[in-house]
Amino acid sequence: MNQLNTRIAVITGASSGIGYATAKLLASRGAKVAVLARRADILEKLAAEITAAGGTALALPVDVTDQASVDAAAATVEQTWGPADLVFNNAGVMLPGAIEERDIAQWQHQIDLNVTGAMRVISAFVPQLTKAAAAGATVDLINTSSIAAQNIYPYFAVYSASKAYVSHLSRHLRAELGPKNIRVSVVEPGCTDTELQGHFTFPGALNWLAGARETITFLQPENVAEVVGFLAEQPKHVNLQQVVVMPTNQA
Numbered sequence: 001m002n003q004l005n006t007r008i009a010v011i012t013g014a015s016s017g018i019g020y021a022t023a024k025l026l027a028s029r030g031a032k033v034a035v036l037a038r039r040a041d042i043l044e045k046l047a048a049e050i051t052a053a054g055g056t057a058l059a060l061p062v063d064v065t066d067q068a069s070v071d072a073a074a075a076t077v078e079q080t081w082g083p084a085d086l087v088f089n090n091a092g093v094m095l096p097g098a099i100e101e102r103d104i105a106q107w108q109h110q111i112d113l114n115v116t117g118a119m120r121v122i123s124a125f126v127p128q129l130t131k132a133a134a135a136g137a138t139v140d141l142i143n144t145s146s147i148a149a150q151n152i153y154p155y156f157a158v159y160s161a162s163k164a165y166v167s168h169l170s171r172h173l174r175a176e177l178g179p180k181n182i183r184v185s186v187v188e189p190g191c192t193d194t195e196l197q198g199h200f201t202f203p204g205a206l207n208w209l210a211g212a213r214e215t216i217t218f219l220q221p222e223n224v225a226e227v228v229g230f231l232a233e234q235p236k237h238v239n240l241q242q243v244v245v246m247p248t249n250q251a
């Protein structure tokens with residue numbers, strides 16, 4: 001097993017759900033964690049909790065739809081600890097709707113966050129990952145996609161397409177960055193109990209969600225965090241390229 005206590009980790013979407021749980025898990029296993037999201041108050045509380053438990057954390061308020069904001073956070077991480085060697089690229093939003101509704105603002109928001117936002121984070125941190133790998137560190141870029149990248153769900157077309165982008169992007173980046181000893185992984189979770197579904201407004205999607213909650217035992221964010229920890233702890237030459245993590249009773 002590859003110990004995490006030398007790692008410098010960056011987690012986006014760290015103020016709730018999967019990112020929050022992953023920040024706690026990586027910190028509890030010894031990694032220094034920079035926690036990124038927009039809600040500064042929650043990040044400060046999370047960093048304080050991690051520090052109180054004996055870990056090391058840095059709260060960095062960031063909007064991943066703004067390249068300057070992401071670049072500033074990347075510069076702070078490197079100045080504080082040196083180059084990041086683990087980036088969990090996880091911030092995202094899910095706004096289902098019928099295509100006839102023509103809610104172009106919601107489509108754009110999902111694409112700007114899930115697609116371009118993920119790219120902004122990659123562009124800001126790949127130079128650091130490259131430096132860390134050249135210095136001999138174990139290095140990970142772990143992108144959060146979704147089972148929606150593979151399965152078909154009515155009303156989730158734009159979200160699902162945005163996540164298919166992340167999965168395909170990850171495979172291509174792996175081909176490019178693997179030879180530089182940067183592992184690229186994509187995690188594709190099924191239904192997970194987080195704030196994500198709290199943004200739904202479309203009735204068809206709310207009905208789907210009510211049915212899903214009756215029949216599926218949703219994953220907890222900690223279950224996905226365990227997967228991220230497992231990926232990072234693999235020996236340096238082992239890259240788990242793609243992990244689908246599903247509730248047992250979700251088809």
Ligand code: NDP
Pocket residue numbers: 012013014015016017018019036037038039040062063064065090091092093094113144145146147188189190191192193194195196197221
């Ligand atoms: P949450 O809604 O709980 O977390 C989303 C995180 O993204 C929050 O920390 C939020 O923080 C952050 N975020 C949103 N907008 C921005 C922004 N503009 N800039 C920076 N950060 C932002 O959802 P999950 O934990 O469920 O989602 C994490 C990832 O997992 C997402 O990519 C999601 O698509 C994916 N996923 C989730 C599944 C589920 O069922 N929950 C299933 C499959 C994949 P803040 O508001 O403070 O900025």
